[in-house]
Amino acid sequence: MLRAVRAADGVTGVLGPFDPAATGQISANQHVAFAVVGLTGNPAQRAVRAQHLQQIVSRNAVAGLRTWLTGLSPIFNDNLHVEESSAERGETIGVALALVVLVLTLGSLVAPCIPLLVTAASLAITFGALEVATSVLSFDSFVISCVTMIGTGIGIDYSLFVVSRFREELARQSDSGPPASTQPPRRSPLPWPRPVAPS
Structure with missing residues (x-):
């Protein structure tokens, strides 16, 4: 050996x-x-x-x-493995709970998918940017957990705000009809010159 x-x-x-x-x-x-x-x-x-x-x-x-x-390097690797495993488990539980809360809040199975998809896309872009940045910079392993935690929270909150606002606008329009600023005019009269009788 x-x-x-x-x-x-x-x-x-x-x-x-x-x-x-x-x-x-x-x-x-x-x-x-x-x-x-x-x-x-x-x-x-x-x-x-x-x-x-x-x-x-x-x-x-x-x-x-x-x-x-x-030793120092093996212990670092073990700590990183435990941290990544804990983060994955926490993300799985957190996303499942968030999906349940969104379904109960929005009362639909389709609407909650929008915040989750937006969050997944934002995290993918952020991790891609970090992967590129690691070629010239060094980051602590804790950055992954911070990005996941903050990105998931902000992504779901902001997307939920947008979806809720959109649903409120749809409900308001269905009750009172489209507002004047968004309702297209049915006709647009054009001024025509009238004949003038000679005096």
Whole structure:
């Protein structure tokens, strides 16, 4: 396993528990041991390389031996995975509840789809812009949760306001007829010159 780790890209060195220079890397009961792995690159590159090392460790696992990868980069990857999973679960529950509330509020199955579609489109555009911006800028992983939370709330609220206002206008026109400013004229009289009798 350690030979495969040493051959991985970005690994600067591996100090195994049985190396001559290793000290204190085996527990007193000899049931637990650890190896120290050095990685090169910036934090983002080390996070990617830590994921690759996790795959190498999983592929080369020995029967009866449990192995884990720990450190700053692996912990960052685990936290990011938990955060993304929690955000997806929260979005699923939130959208389902929002759909139920919109159906009860608007009394229709079609009208609630408009706020949800507008929200989905706005989030897709925002995430696309962030993807482009990450080529020149770096963002914290918390930005994804913030964009999702704020975008969903504002998108649904604004779309609900527009839909409600449109329904109010339709109801008002159905009660009193179209307003004078929007009702097309049925005829437009043109002035014709009248003949003048000579005196």
